[in-house]
Amino acid sequence: MAPSSSSSSLHAHSTSMIFMFAAVFLNLFHLSEGKTCAPSSCGHIRNISYPFRLNTDPKHCGDERFTLFCENNNATVLHFNSGKYNVRSINYTALTIRVSDVGVREDDCSSFPISPLSGRYEYLTDTMVLVSCPIPLNSPSFIDTSPCFSSGNYSYLAPARKTGLGDLQVGCSIVKSVLVPAGRNYTSYEEIHQDLFSGFELYWDRAAAPAHYVYMCEIYHFLRINHGSCRQVDARKVRAVVIQILYTLKGSGLDIIYLICLLQAAKASIGAPFMIALLIYTWRRRHLSAYDKVEDFLKNHNNLMPIRYSYSEIKKMTGGFKEMLGKGGFGAVYKGKLRSGHFAAVKMLLNSKGNGEDFISEVATIERIHHVNVVQLIGFxxxxxxxxxxYEFMPNGSLDKYLLSQEGLTSTMSWEEMFRISVGVARGIQYLHQGCDMQILHFDIKPHNILLDENFTPKVSDFGLARLYSKANNTIATLTAARGTIGYMAPELFYKNIGRVSYKADVYSFGMLVLDMAGKRNKLNISTNDSSQYFPEWVYNQVSEGRNGEIGGTTEEENKIAKKMVMVGLWCIEMNPCNRPSMNKVVDMLNGDVDGLQLPPRAVSEPIEAWVNDETDMSFDYSTESTSLISNFK
Known part of the structure; x- marks a missing residue:
């Protein structure tokens, strides 16, 4: 009986130690939770209370990061990732909120999600592509979507990873893509659409610090603010606290899964003190290794132009990290003031990769760059x-803020401003590809990563995904993982049969950016008259049939600008990378006469990705997330 008693005592001691951690975390991070406000309601969502709040509630109610919007007094909407999601339900007992993309309607099977979400791990979601063909296909991999997408052709959905161009008949085109839960064996389109309409649940953890407040469980998307999968998270406080400790240690998702398993074994065998010591040892070993790698890099690049600051100087520069400009997968961005009196944007890499690759990549890349259309690195x-x-401070924030008005209907910029910005961005990317001794591929061109200075001069930012390559080798043989943001990511990055990855991936992203600007300038970003028709396909038809007024402005000059932007964008998003122009050619096309431009050939060259509304710092990103240096992030 003695061993049993000893084991029980040890287990009780282990449990009490962990609950002591729970008490500490709860006391530290939820002192403000005692605020009481009357619950709010909107439509069928009743008793909206802490941490949630409506935008019309008093400011002291709820947490502003959990603000919901009541539209037309009957729809509760979560604004997230520059997108909108209908709130289906809130469960304060289970700490979950169920939401779905506003683009998916139950009574319209042709409706697709508008906004891409974030997911770090490819095993959590699968990409399916919508294929349009003039003749029927007889492959079991293709799920018939008729009559939902009836445009005179046969339409099918197929898994992107299992579908090659060789599987498509002549005349077929890939017109949209959508993310679905990984591992599902769908037999009908109705099942897929029901999953999309059902949406997903987000889980918030009472034991989490404010900066790590929301952890989420994947249903049809995996969404995150921090690393890791909450599919391993139990609702019990014990495991929630352990998850929080691991998040604080900046563990990767696989580290977290491994350490949770280690925790369970340790609790039953050697006790909590040894387990905690093991966690500390693991953390120190990993971060000392990362620190050594970064230091070796800096020693080998001791001619770097940027200034090296101490942490105390960074803290003083930001006034103790007082004013946050934005946050994302890398960490947070704060407003700072240099000794010269100039403002700066300080990007804290709170979630740096285990070996410091993101830091090394960004410093090694951007220290080479000196161009008016690329953000300048001041120090590190x-x-x-x-x-x-x-970085230099960009007072006008990022481009995505100007693509949508307050009502979310149309851009607040004029056609002339849009065109000037598109030319500036093109010149910035052209410089990255050809202006340095090494070719720099960005891999994440999108509105959120285009910053605007006081004169609205565009500057390409965020080089966390960028890579350097020799100009003599335009094809990348060493890229093993997809990089970028769904909606702007070139299809060859995740659809291997299309072609090899090269600088043409940035050209594709730029094309989607230009079409995004043109569409949102004229309220065309979400849908067309035929909701089953892909926007680039629709705009191609308008231009080819001479209906330029549908996409242009109110004057002849605006119509010319709109037509030029659209035609350049269509060339850039050609499916075959070989058919896309170089950025040198793109700049020439933008600066040339619109009458000298021709539409690209129409064949199996439709872009792969659906027209999406991207992005803040949490866009779907196969490799990492971006943090933009914006001045008034909300």
Whole structure:
């Protein structure tokens, strides 16, 4: 009986230690939870209370990061990732909120999600492509979507990873893509659409710090603010606290899964003190290794132009990290002030990769760049596990803020401003490809990563995904994982049969950016008259049939600008990378006469991705997330 008693005592001691951690976390991070406000209601969502709030509630009610919007007094909407999601239900007992993309309607099987979401791990979601063909296909991989997408052709959905161009008949085109839960064996389109309409649940953790407040469970998308999958998270406080500790240690998703399993074994065998010591040892070993790697890099690049700051200087520069400009997968961006009196944007890499690859990539890339259309790196900080990048401050924020008005209907910029910005971005990318001794591929061109200075001069930013390559080798043989943001990511990055990855991937992203600007300038970003028709296909038809007024402005000059942007964009998003122009050619096309431009050939060259409304710092990103240096992030 003695061993049993000893084991029970040890287990009780282990459990009490963990619950002590729970009490500490709860006390530290939820002092504000005692605020009481009357519950709000909107439509069928009743008793909206802490941490949620309606935008019309008093400011002291709820948490502003959990603000919901009541539209037309009957729809509760979550604004997220520059997209909108209908709130289906809120369960305060289970700590979950179920939401679905506003683009998916139950009574319209042709409706697709408008906004891409975030997911770090490819095993959580699968990509399916919508294929349009003039003749029927007889492959079991293709799921018939008729009559939902009836445009005179046969339409099918197929898994992108299992579908090659060789499987398509002549005249077939890939017109849209959508993310679905990984591992599902769908037999009908009705099942897929029901999953899309059902949406997904987000889980918030009472034991989480404010900066790590929402953890989410994947249903049809995996969404995150921090690394890791909450599919391993139990609702019990014990495991929630352990998850929080691991998040604080900046563990990767696989690290978290491994350490949770380790925890369960440790609790039953060697006790909580040894388990905690093991966690500390694991954390120190990983971060010392990362620190050594970064230091080796800096020693080998001791001629770097940017200034190296100490952490105390960074803290003083930001006033103790007082004013946050934005946050994302890398961490947070704060407004700072240099000794010269100029403002700066300080990017704290709170979730830096295990070996410091994101820091090394960004510093190694951007220290080579000096161009009016590329954001300038002023300095950096490496001190233990603390890393920061100091950039020039962009007072007008990022481009995505100007693509949508307050009502979310149309861009607030004129056609002339849009065109000037598109030319500036093209010149910035042209410089990255040809202006340096090494070719720089960005891999994440999108509105959120285009910053605007006081004169609205565009600057390409966020080089966390960028890679350097020799100009003599335009094809990348070493890229093993898809990089970028769904909606702007070139199809060859995840659809291997299309072609090899090269600088043409940035050309594709730029084309989607230009079409995004043109569409949102004229209220065409969400849908067309035929909701089953892909926007680039629709705009191609308008231009080819001479209906330029549908896409242009109110004057002849605006119509010419709109037509030029659309035609350049269509060339850039050609399915075959070989058919896309170089950025040198793109700049020439933008600066040339619109009458000298021709539409690209129409064949199996439709872009792969659906027209989407991207992005803040949480866009779907196969490799990592972006943090933009914006001045008034909300």
């Amino acid at each position: 900080c490496v001190e233990g596990c603390k890393r920061a990048l100091v």
